[in-house]
Amino acid sequence: MNVKTNHWKTLRAGLRIGVLGAVLTAPGMFAGVVTTPDVVTVGTVSGPVSSVIDVPVSIRDRSGTPLGLDQPAGSHIQAYAIKVNYAPASAVQSITFTRGGITSSLTPASESNPSSAGSISLLDSFSETTNPIPFTLDGAAPGNQVATLHVTLSPTAVPGTVITLTLDPSSLTQLSNDTGTTGEMVSNTTLTLVNGSITVTPSVPALGHIALLVLAISLAFIAIRSRF
Numbered sequence: 001m002n003v004k005t006n007h008w009k010t011l012r013a014g015l016r017i018g019v020l021g022a023v024l025t026a027p028g029m030f031a032g033v034v035t036t037p038d039v040v041t042v043g044t045v046s047g048p049v050s051s052v053i054d055v056p057v058s059i060r061d062r063s064g065t066p067l068g069l070d071q072p073a074g075s076h077i078q079a080y081a082i083k084v085n086y087a088p089a090s091a092v093q094s095i096t097f098t099r100g101g102i103t104s105s106l107t108p109a110s111e112s113n114p115s116s117a118g119s120i121s122l123l124d125s126f127s128e129t130t131n132p133i134p135f136t137l138d139g140a141a142p143g144n145q146v147a148t149l150h151v152t153l154s155p156t157a158v159p160g161t162v163i164t165l166t167l168d169p170s171s172l173t174q175l176s177n178d179t180g181t182t183g184e185m186v187s188n189t190t191l192t193l194v195n196g197s198i199t200v201t202p203s204v205p206a207l208g209h210i211a212l213l214v215l216a217i218s219l220a221f222i223a224i225r226s227r228f
Contacts, residue, residue, distance in 0.1 A: 036062045038077070038175060038184055041142035042084060042149070042165045042196030048203040050093075050155045055165060055196060056100065057082060057122075059175065060143025061135035065190055066182050067175055069137040078133060078178035079125035083168035084149065089118045091157040091200060097122040101145025106131045109178070121172065122147050128178045142194065151198060159202040167193040 039060040047053040059077065063070040067077045086092055097113055097120045099106070108131070112123040124146075126133055135144050149165065167173050173193060174185040184190035 036064055037190050037192045038062050038065050038067065039141070039143060039192045039194060040080075040082060040167060040173060040175070041194040042167060043142070044196045044198075046199040046201050047153060048201050049153055049157050049159065050203060051153055053151045053153060053198055055149040055151060055198065056142075056145045057084075057097075057147040057149060058101070058142040058145045059135070060139065060141060061137050063138050065184060067177055067184055067190075069135055074128065074179070075177055075182060076128055076132065077135060077175050077184075078128045079123075079176040079180070080146065081121065081123045081172060081174050081176075082147065083119060083121040083172040085119045085164075085166045085168060086151075087118060087164050087166075088161070091154050091161050091163050093152040093154040095120055095152070096150045098148055098150065099124060099146065100148035102134050103146045106133065119168070120149070125176075125178060153198070153200060157200045159200050161200040163198040163200070165196040165198065167195055169193055 039058075039062070041058045041060065043056040043058070045053055045055055059080065061068045061077055065071075067075055069076060082097075084097070086095065095115075097115075099108070099111075099122075103124065103126070106126055108124045109127050110123070110125040112121075114121045114123070133146070151163075153163075169186045171185055171187070173191075174183050175191060176183045186193060
């Protein structure tokens with residue numbers, strides 16, 4: 001069994017038992033202090049009751065970290081495990097986590113979408129040789145979108161409710177090279193997390209046929225008046 005397969009079996013096991021032992025204790029793990037860590041960011045958006053809201057999830061590749069485009073081949077960000085906890089769960093009817101942005105057209109060597117009550121994760125690994133992730137080094141915040149949370153709001157969600165989207169600060173959210181020998185996470189000061197949210201807004205009632213007719217007549221009248 002190759003190193004890459006072992007790496008992602010370890011990540012999946014970590015999501016089940018709460019640790020990422022093999023990855024985090026690998027010999028190449030960075031042990032120093034980074035003043036400008038790489039960043040994982042969940043977007044902050046709003047949307048009406050019962051609608052489907054797309055929330056971008058981004059990674060910012062910053063220079064001077066153990067992983068990145070400024071590092072030698074074999075030390076680029078080519079894998080990530082991202083776990084998002086959402087609350088109140090009652091305001092969410094359903095949620096999925098997919099690749100997005102710069103990873104949309106890439107073919108992962110491994111992909112997994114574990115979920116449990118109030119949380120969802122996305123794990124992706126890409127070969128640096130055949131599917132390099134095209135990050136923009138030191139780009140503006142929040143960096144490059146790599147994934148999307150698709151959230152269907154509950155019809156019973158109360159307008160004004162703020163659904164928090166909190167990145168798990170444990171080893172369940174981390175970045176890695178494609179072999180799993182180097183990882184970045186909060187606990188080793190090489191990764192910063194920026195949480196997001198969804199604000200529920202009132203739904204807009206659909207206009208009836210008569211209302212649409214009145215609106216059309218009003219707009220036509222305004223257009224005619226504007227000519228004179």
